[in-house]
Amino acid sequence: MRISTAQNAGAADRRRWGALMHELSIVSSVLDQLDELQKQHAGARFSKVGLRVGELAGVDVDCLRFGFECVVKDTGWEALVLEIEQVLRRQRCPGCSAEFQAENWATACPECGEAATITIAGEELQIAYVEVEE
Amino acid sequence: MSQIVVEKKVLNENQKLAAELREKFREHKILVVNIISAPGSGKTTLLERTLERLDKSKRVVLLTGDLQTENDATRLAQWGFPVKQIITGGTCHLDAKMIERHLAEWPLESFDLLIIENVGNLVCPTSYDLGEHFKIVMLSVTEGEDKPLKYPSIFVKSELMILSKVDLLPYVPFDAELAKSHARSVHPGIRIIETSSKGDGLDEWMKWLEEKLAAVKSGELVSA
Numbered sequence: 001m002r003i004s005t006a007q008n009a010g011a012a013d014r015r016r017w018g019a020l021m022h023e024l025s026i027v028s029s030v031l032d033q034l035d036e037l038q039k040q041h042a043g044a045r046f047s048k049v050g051l052r053v054g055e056l057a058g059v060d061v062d063c064l065r066f067g068f069e070c071v072v073k074d075t076g077w078e079a080l081v082l083e084i085e086q087v088l089r090r091q092r093c094p095g096c097s098a099e100f101q102a103e104n105w106a107t108a109c110p111e112c113g114e115a116a117t118i119t120i121a122g123e124e125l126q127i128a129y130v131e132v133e134e
Numbered sequence: 135m136s137q138i139v140v141e142k143k144v145l146n147e148n149q150k151l152a153a154e155l156r157e158k159f160r161e162h163k164i165l166v167v168n169i170i171s172a173p174g175s176g177k178t179t180l181l182e183r184t185l186e187r188l189d190k191s192k193r194v195v196l197l198t199g200d201l202q203t204e205n206d207a208t209r210l211a212q213w214g215f216p217v218k219q220i221i222t223g224g225t226c227h228l229d230a231k232m233i234e235r236h237l238a239e240w241p242l243e244s245f246d247l248l249i250i251e252n253v254g255n256l257v258c259p260t261s262y263d264l265g266e267h268f269k270i271v272m273l274s275v276t277e278g279e280d281k282p283l284k285y286p287s288i289f290v291k292s293e294l295m296i297l298s299k300v301d302l303l304p305y306v307p308f309d310a311e312l313a314k315s316h317a318r319s320v321h322p323g324i325r326i327i328e329t330s331s332k333g334d335g336l337d338e339w340m341k342w343l344e345e346k347l348a349a350v351k352s353g354e355l356v357s358a
Binding site: 108 | 148291318
């Protein structure tokens, strides 16, 4: 965990951090996994990490970006670019197999009216890729 | 420039630990529920009413999370079941590691039910799997009826929604039917029970709990 770096931050930063504890621990987990990945790819210089964040993941993307800026300090990952792909909620109808985007959280099937549709996308909280500088 | 495809969950570590916890719960046939709501929706009160009603032969254990203080654990300990307070010291959610650490000293084989009262927060706890069978979301009638639309993730992931403080409905401008229809629009299969600290709905809630307890004991209900 990298939360301990919070001690190095100014008071104003720390106040802001309090509001994004959750995103901080998520950023921490991302960097922990990157450290692991770096071991498997010794010598490769990672320039970018791509995250995929579903709208049902319970993560605020702005907080995640700010948390990333705070946490990368003094970790060796300062130059890493964070790219976030936001994934909208998609549903599949078990009745007529229609797939659709849930607009305004309405999940009933727009084709046949079936109420109990299944979520097939939007819950992601994943590291999708890293880019390596040659 | 080349790309390494990673495709891994960000909370991989938590996920692994949650899977280990789930395996332990399965082995010892313990039902685990994770109760989530905004601060002040009545989680601790619901648990007090629950413990009061539970058959004393049931072996129940509680973990209750808060940023600070042991107040909730003190309130809940009155019923004689073992309670442990998890003080997160500022962290806005419980994670699998905290659960594992606080369960470590307890002999899991001697329990039937683990109730986890999460930190009061409708956002962050949603992302953390604790190995539970069910997340239960609580919404009280003194909040907004559009909360299922504002914080859909937790309503999508919860098996059951407890609509609490319904005894106050005559005094507050809360449209219960609208709240329930919002919850059902984000999660069509969600079960809803209306409760109050005066006793409304508690029989229905206890019945739900007893049914799930029986299903875990018989091996019919296994958490995925």
